Amino acid sequence: MTTGIGARVKRREDKRFITGKGKYTDDVRTENQAYAAFVRSPVAHANVKSIDKSAALEMDGVIDVLDGHQLTGDGIGNIICGWAVTSKDGSPMNMGAWSALATQKVRYVGDAVAVVIAETQQLARLAAEAVDVEYEELPVVAFADKALKDGAPQIHEEAPGNLIYDWEIGDAAKADAGLAEAVHVTEMEITNNRLSPNPMEPRSAVATYDEAEDHYTLYTTSQNPHVARLVLSAFYNVAPEHKLRVIAPDVGGGFGAKIYIYPEEITCLWASMKTNRSVKWTADRSEAFVTDAHGRDHISTAKMGFDADGRITGFKVDTIANLGAYMSLFSSSVPTYLYATLLSGQYDIQNLHANVRAVYTNTVPVDAYRGAGRPEACYLVERMMETAARELGMKPAELRAKNFIREFPHETPVIMTYDSGDFDANLAQAEEAADVNGFPARREEAAKRGKLRGLGYSCYIEACGIAPSAAVGGLGAGVGLWESAEVRVNPVGTIEILTGSHSHGQGHETTFAQIVAERFDQPIENISIVHGDTDKVQFGMGTYGSRSGAVGMSAIVKAMDKVEAKVRKIAAHQLEASEDDIVIEGGEVKVAGTDKALGWHEIGLAAYTAHNLPPDMEPGLKESAFYDPSNFTFPAGTYICEVEVDPDTGTTEIVQFTASDDFGTIINPMIVEGQVHGGIAQGVGQAMLEQVIYDEDGQLITGSYMDYTMPRAADLPNFSVHHASTVCPGNPLGMKGCGEAGAIGSPPAVINAITDAIGNNDLAMPATPQNVWRAYQAASAKQAAE
Amino acid sequence: MTKVSLTVNGKPVARDVAGGTLLSEFLREDLRLTGTHIGCDTSQCGACVVHVNGKAVKACTTLAASLEGADVTTIEGLANGGLHPMQEAFKEHHGLQCGFCTPGMIMSGVDMVTRYKAEGRELTQEAIRHELEGNICRCTGYHNIVKAVEDAASKM
Amino acid sequence: MDMTGEHIIAAPREEVWAALNDVDVLRACIPGCEELEKTSDTTMEAVVKQKIGPVKATFKGAVELENIDAPKSYTIRGEGQGGVAGFAKGGADVSLEEVPEGTKLSYTAKAQVGGKLARLGSRLIDATAKKLAAKFFDNFQKHLNGPDASEEEAAG
Structure with missing residues (x-):
């Protein structure tokens, strides 16, 4: 079948996007539309002395100016972090209060203190300028390491010394012992640079209060509209769930930044009730840089010990994670359960310990960004492995292969149980595709042209398919991470799938339909996918953590199982056969080995006319399911990057990038390859171009596309993408997930390649020409001195 | 306000626009042609590219008032039925x-x-x-x- | 970054000092200054319009004179709120020395921006501040001495 599992089906959602007919939140315009503009702190830390709204309120077209005292006065709750992480001494994490509009204190540049509602966006922005806020400035700390120093400015009284938690995993004594017996120890200080996710569509919200029905509708740029509704209702008291509809229409990319429920969405809903107007807010890009949660920002020291044979004897990591000025929705889990649990990499490491301190700083809140913790782990492990190989005089592939895990299930000392994988197969496939054997000749040829050529590896593993609810609940998660689906077979046999997963670029309208087309042997045109609306879809936990395939599609499979069971019963009844003999084939429901058959549409019709159903059977053909995964999934693979560095300028060109991934079952290779391309591009961005920079005063100085550099077409090569898969035993389709792999696996491959080229392992991301040139000069000077 | 007459996707359009109205705003808000997107404030991202007199321009840095007599094509008007x-x-x-x-x-x-x-x-x-x-x-x-x-x- | 400069002014030090303390002179010389009113002997309120990089803003704020050692030196400090654009702060240590040609004015100036100005314009701030400081002292010199002959020639 050309539209089933494994087929390169062209995307069904494309037509509206390529013709300009996509419907994004900012495209929504309601009757009675008013516009919001936020008054934001220009300083990083201050007491708010007064807010003078009078000038703004006098302006024509200004409907109201609202502040945090009014917001909290109306009982709107503080923004929460939904994952409770416990410090190693048993104490709960120290979470400071975060109001959607600051009342007493502002803690980062961009912290909102008031909102103007006006007739047009331009008027709202002008009036926001006229709101006079008096700030009493306080000392600022913008960097994580400095925030932990004695005497650092105190950001939240709930978190003494700005420490949110001091957490550990693994066995410190065993790791120390392992390091003590090592014949070689590789030590590194590794920084994971702070990034801004930057989906191309800025965040937006259109909130409408219906006074007659006492009901709210929110259109918003969300990866998980049901979670938004849940949190807005249960924690922020904006409206009870049955009085709030959240719609995430077409969403222009998320990458994590659109998981969270931000102050703006809360404020727009509340303001819509206050003003009895539909309130619309859309971030401009500069505003997005100070309101979208940032990602990464770790400082780590690591020690890895090896025996004489190159086997890892012990691994110890100490990390400081910057969470910004407030704890965003999943912020606490990112540098702990999504990071340190992956520090075993693809390797059999028996003695492993990680300590993580999370700190407040006067910066934008930090939360999950594509990969979320796993890129930080992978970068650390893979830089260590490559550097160790160089120090030990071994080939990087050889050192890795010596330590590969080969038996599954494999339990790591950091609580993960890897279920499947064939790391040798990915390594071999990548090495062959990258023509590693031909590299010395290419390096020599490049040298003749005055270029430094380098090769770098990264063997990544990630935990995806997030996540088994009871397991994450035991680790402090405030929600379950199952997924829900509903399968409706209509009387004429067409099929509607309602899913709690949300598609914002992933192509679910195509891939989800493929598994249904295959299962019921129906034309894909007869299948539609519905998502993104809490009034339509029963529930859902949304799309992040590469979970839509492994968890979201599994829920659909579970609902299809129920539908199929009913179909069999109806067919067996009508065809006077045993249920066990019924097969779905060629668009028909047949008795195996006979010519007795019913058309698929006839089954649908029979279910709804209910003229001739088995005794006691309910009419209708619609089933729903909730699927809770039994384990994480573990996509893994090998990435090999080849670069050429111009020693005179430090300019680096990626000449070849090869990926071999194990994603388990692949539904649509075209879409999976696209996910890998995009992930690699973001990883290359982190490795070579991107960095959020704060100055000492907590001013964000990379707040536009002129200052924050994302990869453009000419910065990237064509990618060579391959698959060597093992089936995931944990879910019915055998899927592992592919959304984050590229962003997780690629940064160390790029940096390992550049450090190979310049002969200096000491190179920080982003490897800008200036950084590369300096590192090369330092290496050359050192070499000359020797 | 300035009166501006132009052609958008083959159709004549005449509107009063404020001097500061950008073509991107004009298309999205006045004409409700929302296929032209705004992704940045600094003319870097190109989500707003349209054709003016056959040439690609960034609608976020073009003033609507400057387009008297111009022929503008947006993504909605690229193909005459079917797809380009x-x-x-x-x-x-x-x-x-x-x-x-x-x-x-x-x-x-x-x-x-x-x-x-x-x-x-x-x-x-x-x-x-x-x-x-x-x-x-x-x-x-x-x-x-x-x-x-x-x-x-x-x-x- | 500190910005430094020197100007020789053909006027006695007392006269230069008086001008440096004269609100009307300062108003005329501060680039983009729209309003400047004295609120005490050493403090003034100001409205200044400035463009830094892509951001144009009207700054409302206070100007303060400190470390006054008449008629030799003072520190002039200004801080302005530019609404949603953010804020700008700046200051200059100014000293006057008697020289045969009149008075030598030397300054060391500093500038800082915050908010949207920093996000969009930080890479331009040093250059802008340098330009503004130079412009102020240029204006100041011209105010006291009149445009010099070479410049008049160039203009003519």
């Missing part, structure tokens, strides 16, 4: 994911192919990547966009 070869190629080669940058990419793609053909130059992959300098995509890594433009060039 560039639109077809983006679908065929999976040159889009979230779709937000796509209208600008397609308009830039059409512009570059038209220019190269007029000048008799070969539009190589390298040239396509260079020509896409003014368009940012965060989803695709450009790999399939380059393929799409290359393929469309052979069909335009």
Whole structure:
């Protein structure tokens, strides 16, 4: 079948996007539309002395100016972090209060203190300028390491010394012992640079209060509209769930930044009730840089010990994670359960310990960004492995292969149980595709042209398919991470799938339909996918953590199982056969080995006319399911990057990038390859171009596309993408997930390649020409001195 | 307010616009042509690219009032029924994911192919990547966009 | 970054000092200054319009004179709120020395921006501040001495 599992089906959602007919939140315009503009702190830390709204309120077209005292006065709750992480001494994490509009204190540049509602966006922005806020400035700390120093400015009284938690995993004594017996120890200080996710569509919200029905509708740029509704209702008291509809229409990319429920969405809903107007807010890009949660920002020291044979004897990591000025929705889990649990990499490491301190700083809140913790782990492990190989005089592939895990299930000392994988197969496939054997000749040829050529590896593993609810609940998660689906077979046999997963670029309208087309042997045109609306879809936990395939599609499979069971019963009844003999084939429901058959549409019709159903059977053909995964999934693979560095300028060109991934079952290779391309591009961005920079005063100085550099077409090569898969035993389709792999696996491959080229392992991301040139000069000077 | 008369997607349009109204706002808010997107404030991302008198321009840095008599084409008006070869190629080669940058990419793609053909130059992959300098995509890594433009060039 | 400069002014030090303390002179010399009113002997309120990089803003704020050692030196400090654009702060240590040609004015100036100005304009702030400081002292010199002959020639 050309539209089933494994087929390169062209995307069904494309037509509206390529013709300009996509419907994004900012495209929504309601009757009675008013516009919001936020008054934001220009300083990083201050007491708010007064807010003078009078000038703004006098302006024509200004409907109201609202502040945090009014917001909290109306009982709107503080923004929460939904994952409770416990410090190693048993104490709960120290979470400071975060109001959607600051009342007493502002803690980062961009912290909102008031909102103007006006007739047009331009008027709202002008009036926001006229709101006079008096700030009493306080000392600022913008960097994580400095925030932990004695005497650092105190950001939240709930978190003494700005420490949110001091957490550990693994066995410190065993790791120390392992390091003590090592014949070689590789030590590194590794920084994971702070990034801004930057989906191309800025965040937006259109909130409408219906006074007659006492009901709210929110259109918003969300990866998980049901979670938004849940949190807005249960924690922020904006409206009870049955009085709030959240719609995430077409969403222009998320990458994590659109998981969270931000102050703006809360404020727009509340303001819509206050003003009895539909309130619309859309971030401009500069505003997005100070309101979208940032990602990464770790400082780590690591020690890895090896025996004489190159086997890892012990691994110890100490990390400081910057969470910004407030704890965003999943912020606490990112540098702990999504990071340190992956520090075993693809390797059999028996003695492993990680300590993580999370700190407040006067910066934008930090939360999950594509990969979320796993890129930080992978970068650390893979830089260590490559550097160790160089120090030990071994080939990087050889050192890795010596330590590969080969038996599954494999339990790591950091609580993960890897279920499947064939790391040798990915390594071999990548090495062959990258023509590693031909590299010395290419390096020599490049040298003749005055270029430094380098090769770098990264063997990544990630935990995806997030996540088994009871397991994450035991680790402090405030929600379950199952997924829900509903399968409706209509009387004429067409099929509607309602899913709690949300598609914002992933192509679910195509891939989800493929598994249904295959299962019921129906034309894909007869299948539609519905998502993104809490009034339509029963529930859902949304799309992040590469979970839509492994968890979201599994829920659909579970609902299809129920539908199929009913179909069999109806067919067996009508065809006077045993249920066990019924097969779905060629668009028909047949008795195996006979010519007795019913058309698929006839089954649908029979279910709804209910003229001739088995005794006691309910009419209708619609089933729903909730699927809770039994384990994480573990996509893994090998990435090999080849670069050429111009020693005179430090300019680096990626000449070849090869990926071999194990994603388990692949539904649509075209879409999976696209996910890998995009992930690699973001990883290359982190490795070579991107960095959020704060100055000492907590001013964000990379707040536009002129200052924050994302990869453009000419910065990237064509990618060579391959698959060597093992089936995931944990879910019915055998899927592992592919959304984050590229962003997780690629940064160390790029940096390992550049450090190979310049002969200096000491190179920080982003490897800008200036950084590369300096590192090369330092290496050359050192070499000359020797 | 300035009265401005122009042609948008083949239809005559006359409106009073404020002096500061950008073409992007004019298209999105006044004409409700929401296929032209706004992704940045600094003319960097190219989500707003449209054609003015046959040439690609960034609608976010063009004043509507300056377009008296101009002929504007947006993504909605690129094809007269059916799909333009560039639109077809983006679908065929999976040159889009979230779709937000796509209208600008397609308009830039059409512009570059038209220019190269007029000048008799070969539009190589390298040239396509260079020509896409003014368009940012965060989803695709450009790999399939380059393929799409290359393929469309052979069909335009 | 500290910005330094020197100007020789053909006027006695007392006269230069008086001008440096004269609100009307300062108002005329501060680039973009729209209003400047004395609120005490050493403090003033100001409205200044400035463009830094892509951001244009009207700054409302206070100007303060400190470390006064008449008629030799003082520190002039200003801080302005530019609404949603953010804020700008700046200051200069100014000293006057008697020289045969009149008075030598030396300054060391510093500037800082915050909010949207920093996000969009930080890379331009040093250059802008340098330009503004130079412009102020240029204006100041011209105010006391009149445009010099060479410049008049160039203008003519």
